Amino acid sequence: MAEVRVKICGLRTVADVDAVAAAGAGYAGFNFFAPSPRFVTVEAARALALAAPPGLCKVALVVDADDATLDAIVAGVPLDMLQLHGHESVARVAEIRARYGLPVMKVIGVAGEADLAALTEISLAADQLLIDAKPPKDAVLPGGNGLAFDWRLLVGRKWLKPWMLAGGLTPGNVAEAVRLTGARQVDVASGVESAPGVKDAARIADFVRAAQG
Numbered sequence: 001m002a003e004v005r006v007k008i009c010g011l012r013t014v015a016d017v018d019a020v021a022a023a024g025a026g027y028a029g030f031n032f033f034a035p036s037p038r039f040v041t042v043e044a045a046r047a048l049a050l051a052a053p054p055g056l057c058k059v060a061l062v063v064d065a066d067d068a069t070l071d072a073i074v075a076g077v078p079l080d081m082l083q084l085h086g087h088e089s090v091a092r093v094a095e096i097r098a099r100y101g102l103p104v105m106k107v108i109g110v111a112g113e114a115d116l117a118a119l120t121e122i123s124l125a126a127d128q129l130l131i132d133a134k135p136p137k138d139a140v141l142p143g144g145n146g147l148a149f150d151w152r153l154l155v156g157r158k159w160l161k162p163w164m165l166a167g168g169l170t171p172g173n174v175a176e177a178v179r180l181t182g183a184r185q186v187d188v189a190s191g192v193e194s195a196p197g198v199k200d201a202a203r204i205a206d207f208v209r210a211a212q213g
C-alpha cells in the first residue's frame with residue numbers, strides 16, 4: 001500500500017519549506033487567514049512557493065475568501081491546490097474550482113455523527129476532502145486549534161473523493177489516528193510547532209515518520 005501522504009500547514013519561512021521537503025511530506029500549506037499566527041502575505045508565500053522543490057504540492061489555505069482575495073493569491077503565488085477552510089457552499093466550491101482551474105480541497109468540521117452528511121454532499125464539487133475537528137463556538141480560528149475529534153466516527157466510512165484527516169494531530173498520536181481511521185493522508189499545523197506559528201524541524205520529521213511508520 002502507498003505510504004501515508006502528509007501535509008504540513010502554516011509554513012512561514014524557507015527553513016520550514018526545507019524541513020517539510022527533507023522530512024518527505026507531500027504537501028506544504030500556506031495560510032492566508034489574517035487572524036492566524038501562521039498567516040503569510042502573498043509576497044511571502046510566493047518566496048516560499050518558489051523555494052519548494054518539484055513534487056511538493058503547494059496549498060493555499062483560505063477562509064471564506066472573496067474573488068478579489070483569491071485573484072491576488074492565485075496571481076501571486078505558484079500553487080497546486082486551494083484549501084477552503086470556511087463556510088463555502090457546494091456552489092461556491094464549484095465556482096472557485098472553475099474560476100481558477102486548480103484542485104480544491106474543502107474542509108468539513110466534525111464534532112459528531114450529524115456532521116458526516118456534509119462530507120458526502122461536498123464531495124460532489126470538491127477534488128479532495130479535509131476532515132478536521134469542528135472549532136469551539138468562541139474560537140477565533142476555524143482550524144489550527146490543536147483539537148482532535150472522535151476518530152471512531154470515521155471507522156468504516158467511505159467517500160467519493162480522496163480525504164485527509166486533521167485536527168489535533170501530533171507526532172505522538174498520528175500513528176494511532178491512521179490505524180484507527182484508515183486515513184491515507186494527514187494534515188497538521190500546531191502539532192509540529194514549538195510556539196504558535198513557529199514550526200519545529202525535528203517535530204516535522206517525527207510527525208512524518210510516525211504517520212508513515
Ligand SMILES: O=C(O)c1ccccc1N[C@@H]1O[C@H](COP(=O)(O)O)[C@@H](O)[C@H]1O
Binds near residue numbers: 036132168190
Ligand atoms: O492553522 C491555522 O492557523 C488555521 C487557521 C484557520 C483555518 C485553518 C487553520 N489550520 C488548519 O487546521 C488544521 C488543523 O490544525 P491543528 O493541526 O489542529 O493545529 C491544519 O492542519 C490546517 O489545515
